Amino acid sequence: MKVLLVNPNTSQAVTDRIMVTARSVASADTELLGVTATSGAAYIATRAEAVIGARAALELLAEHYSGYDAAVIAAFGDPGLGGARELLPIPVVGLAGAALHTACMLGQRFAIVSFASALGPWYRECVEFHGLEGRLAAVRLLDSAFRDITTVQEEKEDLIVELCCATAKEDGADVAILAGAPLAGLAARVARRVPIPLVDCVAAAVRQAEALAALRPIIRRAPVKPVIDVPAALAKLFRAR
Amino acid sequence: MKVLLVNPNTSQAVTDRIMVTARSVASADTELLGVTATSGAAYIATRAEAVIGARAALELLAEHYSGYDAAVIAAFGDPGLGGARELLPIPVVGLAGAALHTACMLGQRFAIVSFASALGPWYRECVEFHGLEGRLAAVRLLDSAFRDITTVQEEKEDLIVELCCATAKEDGADVAILAGAPLAGLAARVARRVPIPLVDCVAAAVRQAEALAALRPIIRRAPVKPVIDVPAALAKLFRAR
Amino acid sequence: MKVLLVNPNTSQAVTDRIMVTARSVASADTELLGVTATSGAAYIATRAEAVIGARAALELLAEHYSGYDAAVIAAFGDPGLGGARELLPIPVVGLAGAALHTACMLGQRFAIVSFASALGPWYRECVEFHGLEGRLAAVRLLDSAFRDITTVQEEKEDLIVELCCATAKEDGADVAILAGAPLAGLAARVARRVPIPLVDCVAAAVRQAEALAALRPIIRRAPVKPVIDVPAALAKLFRAR
Amino acid sequence: MKVLLVNPNTSQAVTDRIMVTARSVASADTELLGVTATSGAAYIATRAEAVIGARAALELLAEHYSGYDAAVIAAFGDPGLGGARELLPIPVVGLAGAALHTACMLGQRFAIVSFASALGPWYRECVEFHGLEGRLAAVRLLDSAFRDITTVQEEKEDLIVELCCATAKEDGADVAILAGAPLAGLAARVARRVPIPLVDCVAAAVRQAEALAALRPIIRRAPVKPVIDVPAALAKLFRAR
Amino acid sequence: MKVLLVNPNTSQAVTDRIMVTARSVASADTELLGVTATSGAAYIATRAEAVIGARAALELLAEHYSGYDAAVIAAFGDPGLGGARELLPIPVVGLAGAALHTACMLGQRFAIVSFASALGPWYRECVEFHGLEGRLAAVRLLDSAFRDITTVQEEKEDLIVELCCATAKEDGADVAILAGAPLAGLAARVARRVPIPLVDCVAAAVRQAEALAALRPIIRRAPVKPVIDVPAALAKLFRAR
Amino acid sequence: MKVLLVNPNTSQAVTDRIMVTARSVASADTELLGVTATSGAAYIATRAEAVIGARAALELLAEHYSGYDAAVIAAFGDPGLGGARELLPIPVVGLAGAALHTACMLGQRFAIVSFASALGPWYRECVEFHGLEGRLAAVRLLDSAFRDITTVQEEKEDLIVELCCATAKEDGADVAILAGAPLAGLAARVARRVPIPLVDCVAAAVRQAEALAALRPIIRRAPVKPVIDVPAALAKLFRAR
Secondary structure (H helix, E strand, O other), X not given: OEEEEEEOOOOHHHXXXXXXXXXXXXXXXXXXXXXXXXXXXXXXXXXXXXXXXXXXXXXXXXXXXXXXXXXXXXXXXXXXXXXXXXXXXXXXXXXXXXXXXXXHHHOOOEEEEEOOHHHHHHHHHHHHHOOOHHHEEEEEEOOOOOOOHHHHHHHOHHHHHHHHHHHHXXXXXXXXXXXXXXXXXXXXXXXXXXXXXXXXXXXXXXXXXXXXXXXXXOOOOOOOOOEEOOOHHXXXXXXXX | OEEEEEEOOOOHHHHHHXXXXXXXXXXXXXXXXXXXXXXXXXXXXXXXXXXXXXXXXXXXXXXXXXXXXXXXXXXXXXXXXXXXXXXXXOOEEEHHHHHHHHHHHHOOOEEEEEOOHHXXXXXXXXXXXXXXXXXXXXXXXXXXXXXOOOOHHHHOHHHHHHHHHHHHHHOOOOEEEEOOHHHXXXXXXXXXXXXXXXXXXXXXXXXXXXXXXXXXXXXXXXXXXXXXXXXXHHHHHHHOO | OEEEEEEOOOOHHHHHHHHHHHHXXXXXXXXXXXXXXXXXXXXXXXXXXXXXHHHXXXXXXXXHOOOOOEEEEOOOOOOOHHHHHHXXXXXXXXXXXXXXXXXXXXXXXXXXEEOOHHHHHHHHHHHHHOOOHHHEEEEEEOOOOOOOOOOHHXXXXXXXXXXXXXXXXXXXXXXXXEOOHHXXXXXXXXXXXXXXXXXXXXXXXXHHHHHHHHOOXXXXXXXXXXXXXXXXXXXXXXXXO | OEEEEEEOOOOHHHHHHHHHHHHHHOOOOOEEEEXXXXXXXXXXXXXXXXXXXXXXXXXXHHHHOOOOOEEEEOOOOOOOHHHHHHHOOOOEEEHHHHHHHHHHHHOOOEEEXXXXXXXXXXXXXXXXXXXXXXXXXXXXXXXXXXXXXOOHHHHOHXXXXXXXXXXXXXXXXXXXXXXXXXXXXXXXXXXXXXXOOEEEHHHHHHHHHHHHHHOOOOOOOOOOOOEEOOOHHHHHHHHOO | OEEEEEEOOOOHHHHHHHHHHHHHHOOOOOEEEEEEOOOEEXXXXXXXXXXXXXXXXXXXXXXXXXXXXXXXXXXXXXXXXHHHHHHOOOOEEEHHHHHHHHHHHHOOOEEXXXXXXXXXXXXXXXXXXXXXXXXXXXXXXXXXOOOOOOOHHHHOHHHHHHHHHHHHHHOOOOEEEEOOHHHOOHXXXXXXXXXXXXXXXXXXXXXXXXXXHHOOOOOOOOOOOOOEOOOHHHHHHHHOO | OEEEEEEOOOOHHHHHHHHHHHHHHOOOOOEEEEEEOOOEOOOOOOHHHHHHHHHHHHHHXXXXXXXXXXXXXXXXXXXXXXXXXXXXXXXXEEHHHHHHHHHHHHOXXXXXXXXXXXXXXXXXXXXXXXXXXXXXXXXXXXXXXXXXXXXHHHHOHHHHHHHHHHHHXXXXXXXXXXXXXXXXXXXXXXXXXXXXXEEEHHHHHHHHHHHHHHOOOOOOOOOOOOEEOOOHHHHHHHHOO
């Protein structure tokens, strides 16, 4: 099986993090490719940046999806997911959708925990997009600044563990999602310090992509129309039948 | 007052339609400018096309908003709206949001009526994005093909009137939205043939843009980050404080 | 354009406040009339008082609506709104409905801020009546007594600003409504001290009444029946076809 | 135990119907009094009529509640219920609230069945007011005219039975409410012809009033304020502590 | 009238408590029988224990229901309720369902108050099962250990009163349910110390069972199939037509 | 990896069907064991049967889970799932939960399609238990009798394909779940005849069990109490720490 991961952020270092976690959790016979956006923000934290990232995600998918069995949009918030599902003949998941649905199979009320309060409005909208607000216990975010997106998980490790413990005790969450590609790999490292199961969103997405591909769903594209003035691979995808 | 209308579709003829209706309903002292996307689809009907359109909307807004009191994203579905609200210091409405909220002040349960069944999933998501699914009576769409997007309202006039009458009688709708920029101006022409009030989405958007601007809200931008490889005006907007 | 404002409270001083704000925000060519209830409470703060106020609102509307293009029920909580919409051939908005829908076009999650904790249950029901509980971030109310309803906005100005700042920071609200006719005009005065946009409910209602009237909706009355032992103008409205 | 039934409609014949059913279902030692509004509509079918009826209900309750253990607002739609709960020191139920909650204990998804399509919007709002829209299977209403409100249940008996059977089969309802005071007593007569349990709204209300009174809840009045220009008994209720 | 109460817990002392309260609130001519499970947990506090309790409840009902007019599953959480309704030809209520619906007729937003934080997830699911999450103000639970389930109400009386007062003041609850059979009778003892009405779940269930039986609903069993290897009385119930 | 499948129905032939599909979709290195209930119904179609099945599921899990990495409750409706999650230290999924969440990653609005109308109420409750009613497009069930549960999928194949096509066209579903263990394997056989992706609930459950196990979540048991008079393995599970 082959799974494509597209990082709609422009940070190669975050893609590297993603791929380490992805490889550690993928099935033995799964082949992975990770690609990084060349336009947009270093990491997406607002709806404005997500607009740019959504387009970047479609461009990356259009260019690379051929030959893959499933794809992952490797940003929490899932920029471009709805459109990608209409365009591609293979299953596509986002980090958020995959993590949310995975969490819902491990517990009854999930918390979303992350490292920056700026992410709040976008993540909350994302839960509503996936129709899971009834199972959300809380969104818990750190509100202090961080030094570097590529090492934020080490810098904030203890504070994030505290948030996880607090949401278990105070919000009634029985499972917590460590949200955001920059936290890839953290869940495995801190799981023993938290009283509820943790979901690593990259790990969840890779395994969900595999699960969807294994079902061999027959996916028919939506009736899209030609678009002009976009990169050739993307334009071709809008023309394909 | 000055209101900017950005059409994230690439059809100039639809922009022309939009502007005729916009001018007919705007306050006497309101100045309007309509601009058209140069990339993307002739008209947006799917989530895939909306991803392209959202980015196009931000580009147009970035290039033209200076000096305006409010802006309209002139496509039903409101591509890019969440991002635009974070980036611009002036109120921004989309055709859908404006029409939905206007309809909610004219009746208790609204119907969305339009000319193509392909629009269904996107319009339904749009109602959920605006949090108004509890007041949606029905989405009623024609499922026959049409010849030309710029004259679809004349071609389908009688069928759309029939849908409006049917939704009033069978779905309990007490107000109906004629959804989609290509239907701009149709409501005024057919209102007398329908037993419930009709909302023209372009007319609603222009008046809502005026209403929001008149309140002189103080809008602070979200803490966005620099983005690379996007048109200069848009890049500048992401850098501005 | 002519807009009628009916204050279902018996306080003329509050009507005076309402009209000052209404005139400051209305379009240049809009003519306004404000009338005050002669039965009921000085200001409505409970559902019991709202029952009296709803009837008073219908009486005032029946007596004065002729010749007007739209009407405003000038109490937050919108007493009598559903009935007024069935009886009158012109658009009718309440302060709450107008403010809620306006807020939803300025932000994604609104807070309601006001001066008396007694208002809580009624305001919360009001949000549910309008179907917008999914977008409510918080209801924040002062719980200390106030001296005089006509000057409560000056007396509590600093405390209300504090509530607005708190709801922005702690509840994730990105827009706040200053709720209740006695607060008319306060938003403009304190907007710069609050990090999120404020909605003045009287200003919103006047502009929404104008917007609805500008759409020239054709409103057909509900099939009401004759009623006995009510004031003549109201009785006549129930008989009209 | 003493239970007061106030009919906010002006039809004495409907009150008589109500009292026959009420007496047939009340506990042996329960004493009942039925009173009829002297202002308003012959029977309430719209929100406009309900505004008048709500005030009439408060007037009747104020005049007669003294010495009673519980009260019933004997119109489906429960006009004035929220206000009555704030004013009176005894439990108050409406026909709708009592019937809806009773139905929810007999089945998982209830249908509302009644004799006039004009009742639809008001009844639907009523379900939402009680927060039970998630358990509503359908509202099924006859749309033909009827001759006389006092004998509508005999006139439409067979058609109403058909609606009940249809909602069981087609809507998945597993319990049906015969809604509206004019249908009092019909459920007992036709129950055997319908495959799901029927709820008589008057019978449910009387028994729920008894149940609430039997719990001897300590009810504290809301902090209402004096009102002017209303009947003396009602004015006194607003002054009482 | 004859009402059967089945305690799906194995604690006879709790059944005794239940019956004292049940007798104090039942109508004069109502005959009561209380029976206790012989398998399962001393008292149910988790979903795991509820699975055992649900089966025990069906066994007890099958063995004893004959000749009764209504039945009560006397555990908050209502284990087995959905199944019991399908199997028995008489109305069946659970402590939770009866208390929740009763509370909804006494106030607009209810709180659930109980003695052990372990009950939280199960009680919350229970509110959702009954479709009343929109009216839930809060679940407030003590988190300290208790000595003995049969005297927990005396041991924790003051702390439970404090929770009731807190939920009235801080959560906007206008009615509170003392949840769990072990608290039977406490409401009557402490009602005067709490500013909002209290609902005793056993008292509510007995009166609701009476109310439902008084309506004489005709209840048809669901089309169940034979089951093997269960006690004879239960097996017979699955075979009956 | 080792995955345990417990069939809470007593039909060994259905277990055989389940295992054929399970083996066809499981990862190469996954070891599977299927066990069948010895008490209860041949197949669960009502809430009453599910009460028996839930207890049977816990008994089977208690007896067999040791040494497994994840478990599947192999009945749509997930009897006993909430309890199993509290008792077992490994992930447990039900056919319904796994299929619903899988469907939500393949489309935006899912339909549930099955072979018997008796399943409707239970399946609908199941969607609500999982908090996904907002994404449910329709429940579509055959209402004709079938000959044999073990061959119902061959007998009704064409009719089920018709339902799938109808729900895609008429209900706006963009993914369909073939619900119920007796339909295991059907999706793969008919996928090409349906315009939207199909989800086989057994295949989804096996892959989701694998995915959850691969995340190596640390699952802590709920604080359950000893239970009496249940099979030894189950009693032991309630005692374990």
